[in-house]
Amino acid sequence: MTIVPINKISNSFADAVADIPSGASIMIGGFGGAGGQPTRLMMALRDLGVGDLTIIGNVAGISKTTGYGWPYHLDPVDQGMFFESGQAKKITCSFPVPGTTNPLSEIEKAFREGRAEVDIVPQGTLIERIRAAGAGVPAFYTPTGVGTPVAEGKEHRDFDGRTYLLETALSADYALIRAQKADTRGNLQYIGTSRAFNPAMATAATITIVEVDEIVEVGGIDPERVETLSTYVNRIVQREAGDPMP
């Protein structure tokens, strides 16, 4: 049996994020909520302490105050951590605040205090921009957002009598993503609704780092179930067995 022998496995979450510099742009996978969120990688990045970060996420920073997408018995962890710590200067996302302002989320606090820029993008446009970056498409037209504040300053163009906006590809320096399983080559398998933004972000960053529940030998993932190709994956870190954090 021949195996591509590049070793992508990091020994710890701290090692996996150690080279992320201040000022980096960082995609954080998942949808929002515990499933599919690279929670241990996020905590390692927080512990690393680098600043001036630009975060790219989806539903962002609403779990801690609302419990969104978390089992009842655990204290939710979300992207708000980088605003609480003062590490992030900007977030690009689709859903930065919950319906309630009591208590204020960390992102809303940072926004109100002028500590953070919040760039709000329709979810379909956000994921398509990320996918475009990975797929070599520099820009595309979408009907979403026409006639709304997100259309301001953007090129409008008609095709077959309907008006569309030009949207551009969105890449990042790093993607922190979460998968269920990796083989040692870096092929990934997801579970349930934990896919969300993870597969597209894997294709759109210079360095893709994946947090997995399990690392298996090459051949340990069904070839019909490889949902992120190893070509896209730079580093793999396995969670501790029995980690209570979902």
Place this chain on the structure above:
Amino acid sequence: MTIVPINKISNSFADAVADIPSGASIMIGGFGGAGGQPTRLMMALRDLGVGDLTIIGNVAGISKTTGYGWPYHLDPVDQGMFFESGQAKKITCSFPVPGTTNPLSEIEKAFREGRAEVDIVPQGTLIERIRAAGAGVPAFYTPTGVGTPVAEGKEHRDFDGRTYLLETALSADYALIRAQKADTRGNLQYIGTSRAFNPAMATAATITIVEVDEIVEVGGIDPERVETLSTYVNRIVQREAGDPMP
């Protein structure tokens, strides 16, 4: 157990294609070769005899004369059948002719005799245009084809110092596709390299008709393996057990 009760199952290949009118545009799935090709649906469309068809395929019409992608012991069947029968007036595809002209393929014959227009599109642009039609993207920019004959007459535009072409979405009236398995609701599962153009074409046609080896009850496909959502599928036809045609 509750099941969405819409009945999408056709009793025969002839029934499944019976309403296709002359002049229709028809996507034909697969890559080229036997795997993933909706061969029985194609034969039913040929037997239906309607004309003035526009075919959209990928590698098209090269198997019959070269054996491309077919097991040795079978007589290959390919998209050339619609040009041999005189039913097709045009094909949009990426690979309409093999390297050899001896013997001439049916598409090359029709082209030389002025019976057919052949629109040759780079494969990545072709699949992305089909995907765009299904995904509500009317147009996108691609680097592929710049400086070549396919760029003629197309808008050129620079992003970050590189030049790209504007390409538009490509839809069709019908898609004939092939999958391994359908559930009765229309969720589809593919096998191996038989995916190719099938999943994208399923999203880009007004009516999507799928030829499958097996129809299973709802729940008979692993939710992690549904590769075409039932929403996209209009009609399902099951091949006869033991059909020797791959």
Place this chain on the structure above:
Amino acid sequence: MNTSTKPGGNDPAPRLDRAAIAKRAARDLIDGSTVNLGIGIPAMCADFLPDGVELLYHAENGILGFKELSAPGEGDPNLMDAGGSFPKLVPGMAFFDSVESFSLIRGGHIDVTVLGALQVSRTGDLANWIIPKRGIGSIGGAMDLAANAKRVVIAMEHTARGNTPKIVEECTFPLTAPGCVDEIVTDIAVIKIDRVSGRMILRETAPGWSFEDVQALTEATLVVDGEIVEIS
């Protein structure tokens, strides 16, 4: 008919409660449709489907064909809906990523979406993502759904606090999508929007409510086109 018990000021009769709004909105959902329900009253439609109607529920986070939710405190974080709740695993479900999920939406493959609203204009403009004075809001999938679903139904209370009209001539709040709403179901009325003519047609009223009663709580001009019937 369940009706709300909250005081209605000069209301001629009780308004419907939230469940009754959902029940009325659910009545128009067609068997076999692919449907995306927003949070709040829209999500409650799933509890009131007419007999024999089964829907394919889609959620933005990449799930089609879900049904009941797990009991509070139970459920799997890897089996979530877009509202952050945890559905149960049922046969026929499909999981997919956000690229595919929004290709489905943006490509016009959602048959119906039922959403809430802050404001709806006479011509079907929808505002439901930001209250300007807060300065920050969440778009999520709302703009994609509103702009691209084949049919957009709004299920909401007819007025905001203090009987402030939510159905208006022109939205003053930032839009989610212009000219997208097909129908509004509220606690006092069912209104169709004819986007071609720019008319709001009052089709149904809650028991005890007249055309004039509904118009009094509606800034946009309502018209009659055909019989007005009682919401049932």
Place this chain on the structure above:
Amino acid sequence: MNTSTKPGGNDPAPRLDRAAIAKRAARDLIDGSTVNLGIGIPAMCADFLPDGVELLYHAENGILGFKELSAPGEGDPNLMDAGGSFPKLVPGMAFFDSVESFSLIRGGHIDVTVLGALQVSRTGDLANWIIPKRGIGSIGGAMDLAANAKRVVIAMEHTARGNTPKIVEECTFPLTAPGCVDEIVTDIAVIKIDRVSGRMILRETAPGWSFEDVQALTEATLVVDGEIVEIS
């Protein structure tokens, strides 16, 4: 060194055979790379990898990580490569659709592609999809690969029939992609293209072939920049 036995006219020494071209092209392939090999001589590179080098082979039809082919007459039509052959199932393979396959290519994730050519120009323009007099040709994945792979290597015979130059000042055949070729490996030479300066640098020659011998069969002007070594 295997060399061709076919007559070379005024050739100063035998030209390399197709296998030797593939072997030389294979020498530059880096362990762990994601690679797409065209049909013909390029596909033969897989048979001549240096010790310790393993590659991830990609084919346009949606497969990564394949290796050996099934014996002629065997193989599964649902396990095909882009050349229409049937690889064997090996651990670590992945199957995917054409959207993902060309996202990988167009997105610049292919480390190296080795392709054949009809003509290559001094500035790295590539023509390999149509012979104009035939009037019809097949593009397939060639334009996507040539325009977007991180590195484009051409493996081919140095001249066409009658010693007609294939390495030219300007391509006369319709292009596959302009300015894309990094290196050309032929039966008599290895040539690097410095696309910034527009120079073709002769780096290696077949045994018994001088700079002048290669230049005589090359329409484009070759230059020397560093030592010229013998192809080994």
